[in-house]
Amino acid sequence: MTKDIKKVVLAYSGGLDTSIILKWLQETYDCEVVTFTADLGQGEELEPARKKAEMMGIKDIRIEDLREEFVADFVFPMFRANTVYEGEYLLGTSIARPLIAKRLVEIAHETGADAVSHGSTGKGNDQVRYELAVNALDPGLKVIAPWREWDLQSRNKLIEYAEKNQIPIAKDKRGEAPFSVDANLLHTSSEGKVLENPGEVAPDYVYQRTVNPEDAPNTPETLTIGFEKGDAVSVNGVKLSPAMLLTKLNELGGKHGVGRLDLVENRFIGMKSRGVYETPGGTVLLAAHRGIESITLDRGAAHLKDEIMPKYAELIYNGFWYSPDREMLQALIDKSQELVTGEVTLRLYKGSVNVIARTSPFSLYSEDLVTFEEGSGTYDHHDAEGFIKLQGLRLKTYAARARLMAQRN
Structure with a gap:
């Protein structure tokens, strides 16, 4: 052979x-x-x-x-889906x-x-x-x-x-x-040796891209990320290439201790593994992307994306990037991003990242509809009564049967 x-x-x-x-x-x-x-x-x-x-x-x-191909053709498509494996891991490796x-x-x-x-x-x-x-x-x-x-x-x-x-x-x-390290523009991954016992706290020297949140600046930092069709295109009004944009977010996130993760995950081959991950720019990007989607995606589309995301994440984690099912899901995800355009403002502070404002020319948010003040009359409060009656119909039927069964017993 x-x-x-x-x-x-x-x-x-x-x-x-x-x-x-x-x-x-x-x-x-x-x-x-x-x-x-x-x-x-x-x-x-x-x-x-x-x-x-x-x-x-x-x-x-x-x-x-x-670097540019990595971020533009692999990282960004994955982030359009808000991809997280087992609730925490941003799939950097x-x-x-x-x-x-x-x-x-x-x-x-x-x-x-x-x-x-x-x-x-x-x-x-x-x-x-x-x-x-x-x-x-x-x-x-x-x-x-x-x-x-x-x-x-x-x-x-x-x-x-x-x-x-x-x-x-x-x-x-x-x-x-002391440990094994894999790194790329999206993250660093550390595992093995001093990290093999999940009951032991990871030493500080394992972390390479982020400062200890306790040692991060005492003053919060605010930044604005611009999006076009689901992909980040600018930071604080400055247009950047995909790789340069992620590099900038890594710098900002790392400075404020954002993106640390100590995780015991389930490997595809059948064993559990403990890893320490640092994804500062990706953590900021994920928060920002969900922020812009919150005002541009229809409820049904947003909820459907959240339903398929775990399957999409599992396909990537398990090595099926080039599979037909991943490509099918990608087509659905990309369709949802056509009007995910606008700007999101975030605050970074001692390990946390929070969306504090979001705007879009395609926003579905209506101040007129949600205001507690007197609106334009496009929403009639009385309509809610019929809506609730119809939604409650099956619950009333279920409760009636339960009372009947209790009486028989």
Whole structure:
């Protein structure tokens, strides 16, 4: 089987694990490896990954800035649905995987590769997300998952392999890493090691993008986000590209300690996992989007969106971004956003974000209808009597039967 693999495209971070995978692929499959490193706004210098790949003999090294595509084509569509998994998680890791998988497949096609490879462990969700995406985009392409094939199942074995093959090891990797971090423009995700016991409080040093809310400024900050057709387009009147807008919201939210989450979630593969997430810009964006929808969406449309959202979130979490059911739900969601346009004003203060004002040229809010003062007469209070009688009809019928049954007993 290994003889069938001549070229592999590897999702490569330049870290210890994927550097070992790179060498392992060369040894195990005797194949050419193309490395692909995606800049999704993780905030790390990516050139060291290029230099390490060059040192390991790689000729075709791809490093791509995908920040704008990530936010515009993946994060924003997800936020149109107000997507939250299990009531709290904003899916920062989940939504990045389909884009990385898409580029892996595209590069495989460009280079004539027989397979793609990733560094996800056999216990995590990411292996499922990558491979389901590849299945959907090119079912004939082989996926190599080293963590499910090799016998390097401990950190010590990985380091021994690295030393044997002269793979550079960062100093902090020689001891027990305090926790594992995944980051992109939407969030940071920390798990493992010091976080594995959900009964222990996460150390302060785990948090990287947000200040401790207790140490945040003592003065609230107000900002205004502009929306067009469900997507944020400006902050405080300044038009920004999708990636730059999320970067700005991360800065503002992080400064005020917004967006921290300590969560025990249910992984798709069947186990529970404790993670610490920081999503400052996303938390602000979610509040703002719900704020603009509150005045532009019809009640039925808004409630329907809330009903389908958990299913939509589950599809993304479980790796089905490229599935027909996710695409069907997306079409419904996008239809609902046609008039979700306007501005929302929010207040950030010590870990909290609150909508304090919202306006839209397409607002369904009518001061005339809701005023406690004398209105224009478009609403007749007497109409409520018939409405309540009809709504109460089934309750009266139910109560009458209950009284009859009580009498018989």
